[in-house]
Amino acid sequence: MLRAWSADAVRSAEAALMATLDDEGELMARAAWGLARVCRARLEETGGSRVVVLAGPGNNGADALYAAVHLADEGAECVALQGPWPLAIGDSSSWQEAGVRIVAADGDWRAVLTGADLVLDGVLGIGGRPGLPDEAVAWVDALPPDAYVVAVDLPSGQDPAGEVAHEDAVFADETVTFGVPKPVHVLPATESAVGRLTVVDIGIELEGDPEVERLDFADVPGLWPVPTASDDKYSRGVLGVVAGGESYTGAPVLCCTAAVGAGLGMLRYVGTPAPTALVRASVPEAVIGDGRVQAWVVGPGLDTTSRAAGSKAQLDIARAALASDLPALVDAGGLDLVTGRRDAPTLLTPHAGELARLLNRLGGADSADVTRQQVQASPLAHARRAARLTGATVLLKGATTLVVPPEGTVRSQNDAPPWLATAGAGDVLAGVCGALLAAGLSPLDAGSLGALVHGVAADRANPGGPVRALALAHAIPGTVAHLLTR
Ligand SMILES: NC(=O)C1=CN([C@@H]2O[C@H](COP(=O)(O)OP(=O)(O)OC[C@H]3O[C@@H](n4cnc5c(N)ncnc54)[C@H](OP(=O)(O)O)[C@@H]3O)[C@@H](O)[C@H]2O)[C@@H](O)CC1
Ligand SMILES: Nc1ncnc2c1ncn2[C@@H]1O[C@H](COP(=O)(O)OP(=O)(O)O)[C@@H](O)[C@H]1O
Ligand SMILES: [K+]
Numbered sequence: 056m057l058r059a060w061s062a063d064a065v066r067s068a069e070a071a072l073m074a075t076l077d078d079e080g081e082l083m084a085r086a087a088w089g090l091a092r093v094c095r096a097r098l099e100e101t102g103g104s105r106v107v108v109l110a111g112p113g114n115n116g117a118d119a120l121y122a123a124v125h126l127a128d129e130g131a132e133c134v135a136l137q138g139p140w141p142l143a144i145g146d147s148s149s150w151q152e153a154g155v156r157i158v159a160a161d162g163d164w165r166a167v168l169t170g171a172d173l174v175l176d177g178v179l180g181i182g183g184r185p186g187l188p189d190e191a192v193a194w195v196d197a198l199p200p201d202a203y204v205v206a207v208d209l210p211s212g213q214d215p216a217g218e219v220a221h222e223d224a225v226f227a228d229e230t231v232t233f234g235v236p237k238p239v240h241v242l243p244a245t246e247s248a249v250g251r252l253t254v255v256d257i258g259i260e261l262e263g264d265p266e267v268e269r270l271d272f273a274d275v276p277g278l279w280p281v282p283t284a285s286d287d288k289y290s291r292g293v294l295g296v297v298a299g300g301e302s303y304t305g306a307p308v309l310c311c312t313a314a315v316g317a318g319l320g321m322l323r324y325v326g327t328p329a330p331t332a333l334v335r336a337s338v339p340e341a342v343i344g345d346g347r348v349q350a351w352v353v354g355p356g357l358d359t360t361s362r363a364a365g366s367k368a369q370l371d372i373a374r375a376a377l378a379s380d381l382p383a384l385v386d387a388g389g390l391d392l393v394t395g396r397r398d399a400p401t402l403l404t405p406h407a408g409e410l411a412r413l414l415n416r417l418g419g420a421d422s423a424d425v426t427r428q429q430v431q432a433s434p435l436a437h438a439r440r441a442a443r444l445t446g447a448t449v450l451l452k453g454a455t456t457l458v459v460p461p462e463g464t465v466r467s468q469n470d471a472p473p474w475l476a477t478a479g480a481g482d483v484l485a486g487v488c489g490a491l492l493a494a495g496l497s498p499l500d501a502g503s504l505g506a507l508v509h510g511v512a513a514d515r516a517n518p519g520g521p522v523r524a525l526a527l528a529h530a531i532p533g534t535v536a537h538l539l540t541r
Contacts, residue, residue, distance in 0.1 A: 056269065057269040058236070059266055062181035062215045072258055083118060085255075086118050087124075089231070089256070090122040090231050091121075094175065094205055095126065097173060098126075103173055105132045106174075107167055107170075107171040108120060109178050109211070110138075111140075115178065115211070116143055118177055118180070119177025120155060122175060123175065134167045135158070137157050137159050137160065164194070165197055179209075179211040179212065181215045185212065192223050195212075195223075206231070208231070209240065209245075213225070213249075214245055216266075217241065218433055227250045228250045229252075229253060232255070238267050241267050241269055241467045242457070243451075244432065264463060268464055272507075274504075276538075290320065291320030291494060293348045294314055296352045296486070297325045297373040298325075298326060300329075300358040302358060303357075304356070305479060306330075306356025307330045308337050309483050310356075310489070311324055312337065312483075312528040313484075313485075313527075315338060317535065323345065326369060327369055349492075350489060350492040351382070352383070352386065353392065382498070383399065383401050383492075384492055384498075384501075386403075390403060393417070396447075400448075404481070404485060410430050414440060414441055417441070435457060442459050443461045446461055450488070452481060454471070454476075455468070458506065466499060468510060470509075475513040475522065479527075483531070484506065486531075488506075511538065512533075513527055
């Protein structure tokens with residue numbers, strides 16, 4: 056499991072460690088040495104030798120400069136660009152003696168930058184506010200496209216807390232962070248700017264709850280509900296799926312195929328005539344109709360405004376499922392039936408547009424209209440707000456999928472290729488996570504583990520190429536086996 060900690064928690068851990076060390080520059084020295092080792096390796100891999108440092112005013116700039124001193128010692132040509140600010144440590148002449156040439160704001164920095172093989176972005180670190188000073192905006196605009204950009208601690212200008220997306224910021228090929236990952240590295244608003252993430256150990260230890268967790272492959276065997284000899288189909292969990300309608304017939308097929316493929320004990324399907332016939336034909340394992348279950352999936356392809364035959368009876372069961380004290384996953388059309396808090400374990404699985412709609416409906420007359428774009432610009436805050444309004448855990452779908460309980464540590468999964476952005480993929484996710492809820496997992500575990508398996512299945516269904524939702528659903532059983540037996 057990857058764990059990411061807030062800037063404040065990291066600063067406290069650094070201070071605690073620093074108090075035990077004789078030399079107050081020791082931690083920065085460790086950071087700069089580790090950073091230089093990574094840069095050295097990348098220069099060797101690419102055959103480059105010209106390093107340009109973007110040197111900001113704080114300790115982040117100092118890390119980059121000290122790393123450049125190591126690289127200069129080893130023969131690299133190192134130049135640092137300084138803005139109209141003093142450097143955190145030492146004057147320019149001391150850096151010059153160490154073999155790092157400084158180019159001031161009024162110097163010919165464009166020419167220097169053009170020749171860079173590797174750019175060390177040391178403008179801002181965990182002390183940065185989102186956005187960049189104007190001079191650094193000009194540097195970033197002038198970055199040569201073929202230079203390898205290594206961000207020091209985090210891509211400058213990005214929000215260290217990972218809450219808001221910012222355009223005036225660095226987008227790195229690699230980020231070298233110190234001690235532990237921070238939220239900026241794993242949350243959806245900022246993760247795409249991080250590139251490859253490398254963590255350099257500087258000796259700090261963090262205690263308590265992290266801000267963000269990310270499950271990795273090694274977590275799957277410990278969390279996945281593997282049956283034992285004493286199990287039967289009921290003890291493994293029965294899932295009820297209320298999905299589809301006369302106009303959306305495919306969603307229940309995808310959801311039910313994925314759910315039985317994820318290893319359910321039994322599945323009950325509640326639908327209108329047309330999708331029921333399709334589920335009967337394509338998922339012969341399904342038992343048709345209402346009955347006793349351990350958890351519900353309500354909503355894939357569900358049209359809450361339909362007056363077609365069978366819709367009223369189906370919607371009555373959907374509402375009864377939501378009013379029950381059983382765990383429930385609520386997706387797509389089912390989200391329109393959420394009227395407030397549920398006491399039983401609940402996982403809501405909106406995409407950004409559905410989350411905006413849910414917030415506008417539940418937020419009350421006083422709250423401003425939320426748009427899909429606003430959700431995408433600050434996903435965590437909006438998901439958290441919905442979780443608090445409903446008491447549910449909110450799984451917000453996207454390239455990085457967030458799983459957000461009303462309070463405490465959130466999970467963030469990024470396991471899927473962009474090919475997964477295809478209609479029906481969400482129905483498959485609902486089936487997988489629903490199966491996990493029926494087996495007794497918490498909404499947080501069911502959502503994050505389901506998102507991991509779903510993302511890996513997208514790749515395994517057709518490595519490197521397009522994937523349709525039905526192939527994704529069929530790839531679920533093999534993916535689970537692969538992750539359990541690797
Ligand atoms: N702590 C440790 O032991 C270790 C820390 N380490 C390193 O230290 C880094 C943190 O260093 P840091 O605290 O000096 O903050 P940093 O990010 O360099 O910037 C602060 C400066 O930027 C300014 N500023 C901020 N936002 C701005 C904006 N948008 N636009 C313009 N200016 C802006 C801000 O100005 P002010 O807020 O005063 O206006 C201040 O001058 C950390 O990421 C890691 O690299 C490692 O060596 C390991 C040991
Ligand atoms: N760019 C992307 N990269 C990886 N996965 C993505 C990307 N965009 C969307 N996804 C995933 O694809 C699925 C789409 O779900 P959803 O929007 O509900 O589709 P549908 O309602 O058609 O089934 C989600 O699991 C989401 O996380
Ligand atoms: K940086």
